[in-house]
Amino acid sequence: MSEEKKKLKVKLKKKEEVPSAEGEELFKLLSKIAKLLDGVEGLKGVEIEADEIIIEGVTPPLELLSAALQAAPAPAAAEAVAAPPKPELEAFKFEKPVRSYVGKFEEVKIGATKEEGGTRAFTLTVGGGETPAMHAFEGQLPHRPVIAHLVFDEDPGLPETLLKYYGDVKDDPVAWARKCVEEFGAKMIFLDLRSTDPHGTNRSAEDAAKTVKAVLEAVNVPLAVCARSGDMKKDVEVLKKVAEVAAGENIVLYCGSITLPAILAAGEALAEEIYEYFRAAKEYGHVIVTYQPLNLPGIAVLNKAAMETGVPKNKILIDPGSVAIGYAVEMAVSAMDAIYNKALIGDESYQMPLLYIPANAWMYRECYDDVEEWGDTEQRGHAWELGTAMAALMSGAHLLVMLDQYAIEAVENFLDRLYMPKIESVRELLRHLPGSNCKACGFEACRELADAVLKGEADVDKCQRLGDAGKRVVRRLLSPPSPPAVEPEEVANWIKELP
Numbered sequence: 093m094s095e096e097k098k099k100l101k102v103k104l105k106k107k108e109e110v111p112s113a114e115g116e117e118l119f120k121l122l123s124k125i126a127k128l129l130d131g132v133e134g135l136k137g138v139e140i141e142a143d144e145i146i147i148e149g150v151t152p153p154l155e156l157l158s159a160a161l162q163a164a165p166a167p168a169a170a171e172a173v174a175a176p177p178k179p180e181l182e183a184f185k186f187e188k189p190v191r192s193y194v195g196k197f198e199e200v201k202i203g204a205t206k207e208e209g210g211t212r213a214f215t216l217t218v219g220g221g222e223t224p225a226m227h228a229f230e231g232q233l234p235h236r237p238v239i240a241h242l243v244f245d246e247d248p249g250l251p252e253t254l255l256k257y258y259g260d261v262k263d264d265p266v267a268w269a270r271k272c273v274e275e276f277g278a279k280m281i282f283l284d285l286r287s288t289d290p291h292g293t294n295r296s297a298e299d300a301a302k303t304v305k306a307v308l309e310a311v312n313v314p315l316a317v318c319a320r321s322g323d324m325k326k327d328v329e330v331l332k333k334v335a336e337v338a339a340g341e342n343i344v345l346y347c348g349s350i351t352l353p354a355i356l357a358a359g360e361a362l363a364e365e366i367y368e369y370f371r372a373a374k375e376y377g378h379v380i381v382t383y384q385p386l387n388l389p390g391i392a393v394l395n396k397a398a399m400e401t402g403v404p405k406n407k408i409l410i411d412p413g414s415v416a417i418g419y420a421v422e423m424a425v426s427a428m429d430a431i432y433n434k435a436l437i438g439d440e441s442y443q444m445p446l447l448y449i450p451a452n453a454w455m456y457r458e459c460y461d462d463v464e465e466w467g468d469t470e471q472r473g474h475a476w477e478l479g480t481a482m483a484a485l486m487s488g489a490h491l492l493v494m495l496d497q498y499a500i501e502a503v504e505n506f507l508d509r510l511y512m513p514k515i516e517s518v519r520e521l522l523r524h525l526p527g528s529n530c531k532a533c534g535f536e537a538c539r540e541l542a543d544a545v546l547k548g549e550a551d552v553d554k555c556q557r558l559g560d561a562g563k564r565v566v567r568r569l570l571s572p573p574s575p576p577a578v579e580p581e582e583v584a585n586w587i588k589e590l591p
């Protein structure tokens with residue numbers, strides 16, 4: 093910066109004829125700027141290197157503009173005007189805009205313990221909120237959203253990023269489910285029976301039911317089972333059989349092909365089969381999912397139809413259309429927003445908790461295609477599912493179905509900070525241990541290791557079956573992070589420092 097005050101000398105010279113009308117206009121403008129600057133005294137904070145602006149011609153006009161910008165001391169001219177006085181801030185008390193709502197979401201329980209007629213080690217409950225998504229300051233959001241780990245009953249052609257997690261189990265759904273529970277600490281499995289697709293392997297409903305039975309025997313966490321081949325007749329047939337073999341387990345049945353347009357196209361006979369499917373869910377005590385992609389009236393119609401056949405309201409979940417970021421996630425977010433509005437003003441057809449499948453992101457090439465200018469493929473895949481999951485979570489999804497362990501861990505981490513859970517009893521810790529009682533840790537059963545960990549006499553590292561991710565979760569929940577403490581004085585200081 094030049095300390096010495098001196099007068100500016102600014103001249104604008106045109107060395108040749110300006111060949112365009114725009115150029116002539118620009119030249120006139122620059123002449124005015126030059127006149128204004130000429131003779132200005134003691135510009136503060138700016139060093140002027142040129143006493144002359146020489147225009148070497150004006151085509152193309154952008155080049156001329158760029159040269160003028162380099163030479164013209166515009167910010168200094170602005171600084172020369174005295175700044176208005178800073179207004180005094182008035183102290184005020186911030187009141188949270190708390191509203192109350194007449195409706196609330198149902199609480200849906202998934203899984204059944206031995207005492208309840210099933211074989212699960214614990215049950216999970218989703219929903220029950222009485223405020224818009226994330227509005228914990230307005231009322232109760234009683235249950236932490238749940239992440240179900242997606243397992244396929246045949247290899248869907250996993251990309252490299254996911255083979256890192258599932259390469260050794262991709263052809264065995266039982267081993268895959270076990271790995272999710274034991275190694276990754278899954279609290280729920282979502283089994284996709286893709287092998288039943290009539291356009292693919294076309295396994296029978298009976299075969300699929302055997303797989304479901306085997307998975308139920310291999311893991312003790314709550315289960316969801318999905319058929320979404322697009323062939324409504326086959327999907328319904330498969331899920332009716334699954335409902336039967338899983339009687340009493342209170343599993344979630346997800347049919348991805350019972351959509352309103354499909355029902356209308358299928359005619360009366362098939363519509364009657366759908367009612368039979370609803371009745372099977374009711375008879376064997378399961379939860380159903382009504383899937384209507386981005387179609388609010390369709391959701392209401394299906395929910396009413398299910399309830400008319402006797403499926404209780406607290407045995408229904410809604411999938412509003414689980415699309416990924418880049419593929420109309422904003423429409424799904426709007427649909428969820430509308431469902432919340434309807435549920436909270438008391439419309440019973442929409443008061444069922446929301447299920448969302450961020451794992452669907454892996455259907456899109458942005459997740460796995462090796463395109464150099466798109467950046468690192470692996471990181472992109474993680475980010476695509478994670479971004480989709482966060483959009484769904486922020487929009488109020490109660491149950492997420494996820495595939496990528498990196499994304500799952502990131503979302504669980506986020507939920508830990510939001511819900512601040514803390515493991516304080518053997519029962520709670522047991523929910524995070526594999527439950528196989530294999531004795532490899534030197535204790536007779538998982539319960540004994542859990543007891544020792546809570547007393548501070550052993551570390552969860554002793555478990556030989558729980559994977560690193562699962563151990564990280566347990567450690568985090570044994571001593572959860574504290575919320576960042578912000579003192580009111582600190583906030584007041586920030587405000588004072590605002591420009």
Ligand code: SF4
Pocket residue numbers: 525526527528529530531532533534535536537538539541554555556557558
């Ligand atoms: S190592 Fe111990 S805690 Fe882990 S599964 Fe076996 S018995 Fe349970």
